[in-house]
Amino acid sequence: MTFVVVGGGPTGVELAGSIAELARHALTSDFRRIRPETAKIIMIEGGPRILSAFPDALAGYAQRALGRLGVRVMTDMPVESITADGLTAGGRFIPARTVLWGAGVAPTGAARLLGIEPGPGGRVPVGADLRVTGLENVYSLGDVAACMDEDGRPLPGLAQVAQQQGNYLGKALRSELTRGRSSAPFRFHNRGNAAIIGRHAAIFDFGRFRMKGYPAWMLWAIVHVVLLVNFAQRIRVSLQWLWRYLTYRRGARIITTPVVRRPV
Numbered sequence: 310m311t312f313v314v315v316g317g318g319p320t321g322v323e324l325a326g327s328i329a330e331l332a333r334h335a336l337t338s339d340f341r342r343i344r345p346e347t348a349k350i351i352m353i354e355g356g357p358r359i360l361s362a363f364p365d366a367l368a369g370y371a372q373r374a375l376g377r378l379g380v381r382v383m384t385d386m387p388v389e390s391i392t393a394d395g396l397t398a399g400g401r402f403i404p405a406r407t408v409l410w411g412a413g414v415a416p417t418g419a420a421r422l423l424g425i426e427p428g429p430g431g432r433v434p435v436g437a438d439l440r441v442t443g444l445e446n447v448y449s450l451g452d453v454a455a456c457m458d459e460d461g462r463p464l465p466g467l468a469q470v471a472q473q474q475g476n477y478l479g480k481a482l483r484s485e486l487t488r489g490r491s492s493a494p495f496r497f498h499n500r501g502n503a504a505i506i507g508r509h510a511a512i513f514d515f516g517r518f519r520m521k522g523y524p525a526w527m528l529w530a531i532v533h534v535v536l537l538v539n540f541a542q543r544i545r546v547s548l549q550w551l552w553r554y555l556t557y558r559r560g561a562r563i564i565t566t567p568v569v570r571r572p573v
């Protein structure tokens with residue numbers, strides 16, 4: 310039983326870590342004929358190292374943490390093809406029935422819909438006020454928008470970018486409509502990048518300040534609970550997480566034995 314996760318970004322790292330924890334802890338006593346803890350979990354990364362957006366030291370920690378969970382990380386292996394029997398990466402065939410894609414998403418064809426030339430990465434080019442380049446009164450924000458930072462690099466496709474742009478644009482449009490005033494250009498304030506590897510293992514990069522291991526994992530959990538929409542959700546999720554933390558149980562289960570219905 311081999312699981313291959315393609316892509317060594319935060320999504321791939323989180324996915325590989327979760328599969329490893331499910332296989333080695335949560336599902337160990339759920340099957341009669343298979344032993345989930347013997348599953349092979351392989352992460353394939355096309356670049357020279359995983360988590361390229363993070364500093365070397367944090368990425369190295371994450372790779373070691375994955376190794377402790379039994380995940381084999383293979384770098385410099387760009388994926389060439391995927392079939393029902395496995396995948397070919399870096400000229401090598403790896404047999405696997407389950408291949409999970411964590412190597413990025415492509416933008417929708419919004420630029421084409423607007424009849425304009427796509428910007429970097431096929432996204433919609435926008436100015437510092439989020440107005441679509443070359444169009445009047447059309448704005449674009451979030452993942453689909455190619456918005457540059459002060460150094461001329463495209464902002465990453467992250468929820469915090471999308472949220473800050475949403476807040477900015479709402480206020481900017483209100484200011485323009487009610488007071489006829491244009492706003493200062495949009496500036497992204499990076500609140501930190503995080504990747505979670507598994508239980509007690511995460512990394513946080515705040516620029517000058519970095520965290521890893523248990524404190525980073527705890528901070529990740531607190532941030533996610535605090536950002537939930539209301540108090541009831543925060544309590545519900547906190548209790549669910551506490552239960553799963555104490556019992557290693559997960560909510561989802563697959564029933565593989567067919568149910569035999571006897572006539573009454």
Ligand SMILES: Cc1cc2nc3c(=O)[nH]c(=O)nc-3n(C[C@H](O)[C@H](O)[C@H](O)COP(=O)(O)OP(=O)(O)OC[C@H]3O[C@@H](n4cnc5c(N)ncnc54)[C@H](O)[C@@H]3O)c2cc1C
Binds near residue numbers: 414471
């Ligand atoms: C697996 C994964 C993990 C991620 N983890 C993180 C993370 O930990 N932290 C983080 O900050 N970011 C994370 N992100 C990125 C984050 O989800 C995005 O940056 C964020 O959702 C962007 O918000 P958005 O509103 O621009 O786009 P979306 O959230 O994608 O919303 C776009 C919406 O538009 C709809 N839509 C698309 N095309 C059309 C159309 N033609 N007509 C009508 N509706 C349409 C879509 O169905 C969707 O509902 C992750 C992304 C992925 C894929």
